[in-house]
Amino acid sequence: MKIIVAIKQVPERDARIRIDSGNKWIDLEDVEFSMNESDAYALEEALQLKEAHGGEVIVVSAGPERAGKTIREALAKGADRAIHLQSSDETELAAYDALGVARLLAASIQDEKADLVLTGLQSDDLGLGQTGVILAELLGLPHASLILKIEVAGNGLKVLRELEDGWFQHIELATPAVLTIQSGNTKLRYATLMGIKKAKTKEVRVIAVADLVASDPSLKPTAPSVVLDQVKLPHKQRSTQLLGGSPAEAAAALVEKLQFEVRVI
Amino acid sequence: MYVSTFLSLPSYGAFLVSPIVPADPGTFSIIEKVLLAVLIMLSVVLFWLRFGVVLDKILKSRRDPSFRLTHLGKRAWDFFSEVICQSKVIRQRPLPGLAHAFVFWAFLAFALVTTNHVATGFGLDLLGSRNRSGWVSIAFSDVYFGLAGLFAVACAISIAGLFVRRFFARPTWLARPDHELSYESGVIAGLIFALMATYLASLYVGSGPWAHGLWWAHTLCLLVFLPLVPHTKHLHLVLSPFTIFFSRGSFSAIPPLEGDEDFGLVAGKDLTQLVTLQAYSCVECGRCTEHCPANNTGKILNPKEVVLGLRSYLNDLGPASEEPLLGKYNSQEAVFECTTCGACEFQCPVGIEHLPIIVGLRRGATNTGAWEDDYGGKLFNALERNSNALGMSALERDKFVQKQELPIFDGSQEYCLWLGCMGGYDPRGREIISSFVEVMRHLGATFGVLRKEKCTGDPARRLGNDLVFQQLAEANLEALQQQKVKKIVSICPHCVRTIQEDWKEFGLPPEVEHHSEFLARHRAELPQSNSNEKVVFHDPCYLGRYRNVYDEPRSIASLAGSLVEAERSRERSFCCGAGGGLAFLGEEQGERVSHNRAQQLVATGATTIGAACPFCNTMFRDALAASGDNSPRLLDIAQIAANQIKAAQPAQVAASEN
Structure with missing residues (x-):
């Protein structure tokens, strides 16, 4: 099975974030980057499918030169080769909305004729959750989102999809297909020294965004349908409640709050 | 010849009566001399048939690229203390240790006696035990043979004691995996006893057929003993002096990986000459097992079996094999049960360095991704993503630093206070930091903490993840260099050790001390x-x-x-x-x-x-x-x-x- 995984490099989750002077994005100086979390799970799913059924895993990432580090990480974990859709600087891709980026991605992977395209559910920085599904539309492939589990069934796939309120949906679909993957259902493997060394010899095809646009003028950024107007740091608020009663009562009250108010369990 | 004067010349005191010399066995016929030569050759050939194989395996193992024959003074001292004085053998188990030491010292004393003994068979009189002429022979026959006799008595008593211990007292750590007794040890003990007994007897009998018979008995024991050495754990007699002399030079010295194909101990081809030498030196005394916290609490890890597992691997497959080291011969599960406490390496009397071996096997498994463990994977991912072993957000450390009003290190302070993962994130560890900060303030010491600090990489290092360890060590070294840190003080011995020793692979760490050393100076x-x-x-x-x-x-x-x-x-x-x-x-x-x-x-x-x-x-x-x-x-x-x-x-x- 030939699997393409679209990954994005995003600011590290715990990065100390400052808003840049234009209030349009965060100040990228001093920020460390890592692989978008749900993309890491998408990659893990792809690697597990390859281990079980054979095939090839190709990662594709759109981003400036720094994204190369995340691509290497994916290769070190076991992807076979990579396509780096490289922007010349930090701003070039900012002119595109989700549709524009998906167009670029589609153009760069179209010739691969993959059996399966995986993306993370959404990015940790923008959180639009659209690139994957638009990509499916552009490639003309069936898709399903919020996927927790992928199984090969006959000529197609059987997938588990997360709905709200603890509901799940089982879907069967034919390949080729596009799936966007939800975090947390499997264990991520760790990068190894051997993987990193092997990754050095793996192919990374670098396609400059400008070159791609030059070859197909329809990929030029159009007026984006969604514009980022202003970025703000979240307002922190704290509320503390003391749960009284016997330990058993307090525990019961706590469980109820965690379950229904905070909704974390 | 001189036995008649044995009691008549008590000029050297009551116990050391001179001259004491072995009885003259008389002359040897040509046939006897030929037979002796043939038997010696046979014994040497049988010795070499096995020893040559072992030596070949040692020499054909990979060279230790990081090994340097430096610190000759320390090596000489360790050799003197651990080999000649048997310090480690005695310290941990005084009674059996002393017994072993007496056997060893008797062997040393017998070097000349044995040479002389064999020479006698060819009609030579090296030490003048037959014809007392010249001061050398007189000195030897006056003192040396008597002294050797005293050692022989001590040795015979000791080996008998050790025999009783092994076969009747049977301490558990001497057991082999299938709880079999080591019968060859019994045979060896018998031979050593016989060697001593025949020597001592030869001091008492007069020349004649008895002396001749004793000579042959002693010789035969010797010639049987020699080939048994390389075929049994008694190989340590020959190897362990070298093992101790060629140590890596410091405790738990984990060698740097070399080149793009070195991931630690993956297969036989990764075993270095030092590791192979050590594997063949093991005397199976079980001191490592006796002290192992894992083994003592019901884990399958047994450090002795790890070393013997490598030996079996080398015996069966040799040092060039591609077969994984973890599998049939050593268990991955066991190797990952080690707490790296180092009790095994610390007291090993034959110089085996267990930690480089166990950590090496872990490196082989982790660096290649062969070790699959949910917790381990989680830890490595936490170290990669959050740069601390607890997997918490770096913001949590910032909050703690702010709340405690810990000054940020800016080069004006004397100490950089290293918080570590426990000190920065763990509630209990934070209490220790708070207390230490109070004491430092009380003492008027100036200190600051780094704005950003990553785990030293200790858990990754010990679990064999060189990728994560290197990333963390390099990032920290750079941060410390930027801030021009000269002195670090830390509440965590793991941080101290890792900074001071393990980081050296990637740069020059600042001076670092544990808070106990700092506090003791201000006691x-x-x-x-x-x-x-x-x-x-x-x-x-x-x-x-x-x-x-x-x-x-x-x-x-x-x-x-x-x-x-x-x-x-x-x-x-x-x-x-x-x-x-x-x-x-x-x-x-x-x-x-x-x-x-x-x-x-x-x-x-x-x-x-x-x-x-x-x-x-x-x-x-x-x-x-x-x-x-x-x-x-x-x-x-x-x-x-x-x-x-x-x-x-x-x-x-x-x-x-x-």
């Missing part, structure tokens, strides 16, 4: 309690065995009262169970090491347990909580010092609270 300025509290101090492995620091933390622990010692203490201290990255792995097999150690500490009757490592601290806290409510108080030495300072200033505290 005089800290108030002493006059309570009758009993304090037991638990030696952390990474402070004691790894750093040789035993007295400094005790001097601080004793501020709280009078010290008592646990049965296992100082260099024989028993691990808390957290080392080697195990604090972050899942539930242990068998009994928890921490519970076992906590019981040992409670058994001293102490009212306070002094700790000097945040990992020990957290392990014991859980263990004591599980054991019941009459537990002693558990305090880090920094907390002990801070409590004394507070107790000495009750008025001010009360005043400030009002």
Whole structure:
């Protein structure tokens, strides 16, 4: 099975974030980057499918030169080769909305004729959750989102999809297909020294965004349908409640709050 | 010939009567001489048939790229102390150790006796035991043979004692995996006894057929003994002096990986000459097993079997094999049960360095992704993503630094206070930092913390993840260099060790010390309690065995009262169970090491347990909580010092609270 995984490099989750002077994005100086979390799970799913059924895993990432580090990480974990859709600087891709980026991605992977395209559910920085599904539309492939589990069934796939309120949906679909993957259902493997060394010899095809646009003028950024107007740091608020009663009562009250108010369990 | 004068010339005192010489066996016929030559050749050939194979395996193993034959003075001293004086053999097991030492010293004493003995068979008289002429022969026959006789008596008694111990007392650690007795050890013991007995008898009989017979008996024992040496664990006779001399030079010295194909000990081709030499040197005494905290609490890890597993691998497959080392010959599960406490390596009498082997096997498994462990993977991902072993957000450390008003290191302060993962993120570790900060402020020491600090990489290092370890070490070294840090002080022995020794692979770390060393220097300025509290101090492995620091933390622990010692203490201290990255792995097999150690500490009757490592601290806290409510108080030495300072200033505290 030939699997393409679209990954994005995003600011590290715990990065100390400052808003840049234009209030349009965060100040990228001093920020460390890592692989978008749900993309890491998408990659893990792809690697597990390859281990079980054979095939090839190709990662594709759109981003400036720094994204190369995340691509290497994916290769070190076991992807076979990579396509780096490289922007010349930090701003070039900012002119595109989700549709524009998906167009670029589609153009760069179209010739691969993959059996399966995986993306993370959404990015940790923008959180639009659209690139994957638009990509499916552009490639003309069936898709399903919020996927927790992928199984090969006959000529197609059987997938588990997360709905709200603890509901799940089982879907069967034919390949080729596009799936966007939800975090947390499997264990991520760790990068190894051997993987990193092997990754050095793996192919990374670098396609400059400008070159791609030059070859197909329809990929030029159009007026984006969604514009980022202003970025703000979240307002922190704290509320503390003391749960009284016997330990058993307090525990019961706590469980109820965690379950229904905070909704974390 | 001179035996007649044996009792008639008591000129050297009552016990050493001279001259004492072996009875003259008389002349040997040509046939006897030919037979002797043939037997000697046969014995040497049989010896070489096996020894040559072993030597070949050692020499054909990969060279140790990082090995340098430096520090000859230290090597010579270790050789003198551990080989000639048998210090390690004796220290850990005095009685059997002394018995072994007497056998060894007798062998040394017999070097000349044996040479002379064989020469006699060819009609030569090297030491003048037959014709006393010239001062050399007279000196030898007057003193040497008698002295050798004394050694022979000591050796015969010792080997008999060791025989009884092995075959009748049967300590468990001498057992082989299938609990078989080592019969060849019995044969060897018998031969050694016979060698001594025949020599001693030859001092008493007159020349004649008896002397001739004894000569042959002694010779035959010798010629049977020789080929048995390389075929049995008695190979240590030949190898261990080399093993000790060619040590890596420091405790738990983990060699750097070389080139793009080196991932640690993956297969036979990765075994270096030192490892192979060590594997063949093992004498199966089981001291490593006896002291192993994992083995003592029902885990499958047995350090002796790890070494013997490598030996079996080398015997079957040789040093060029591609077959994984973990599998049939050694268990991956066992290797990952090691807490890297180093008790095995510390007391091994034949110079085996267990930690480079065990960590090497882990490196081989982790660096290639062969080790699949949910907790391990989680830990590595946490170290990669969050740069701390607890997997918490770096913002949590910032909050703690702000709340405690810890100054940021800017080059103006003397010390960089290294928080570590436990000190920066763990509630209990933070308490230790707070106390230590109070003490430092009380003492007027200037310090600051780094704005950003990553894990030193200790758990990754010990679990064999060189990728993560290197990333962390390099990032930290760069941060420290940028801030021009000269001196680091840390509450965590693991951080101290990793910074000082393990980082060297990637750069020059600043000077670093453990807070016990800092506090001990200021001992005089800290108030002493006059309570009758009993304090037991638990030696952390990474402070004691790894750093040789035993007295400094005790001097601080004793501020709280009078010290008592646990049965296992100082260099024989028993691990808390957290080392080697195990604090972050899942539930242990068998009994928890921490519970076992906590019981040992409670058994001293102490009212306070002094700790000097945040990992020990957290392990014991859980263990004591599980054991019941009459537990002693558990305090880090920094907390002990801070409590004394507070107790000495009750008025001010009360005043400030009002």
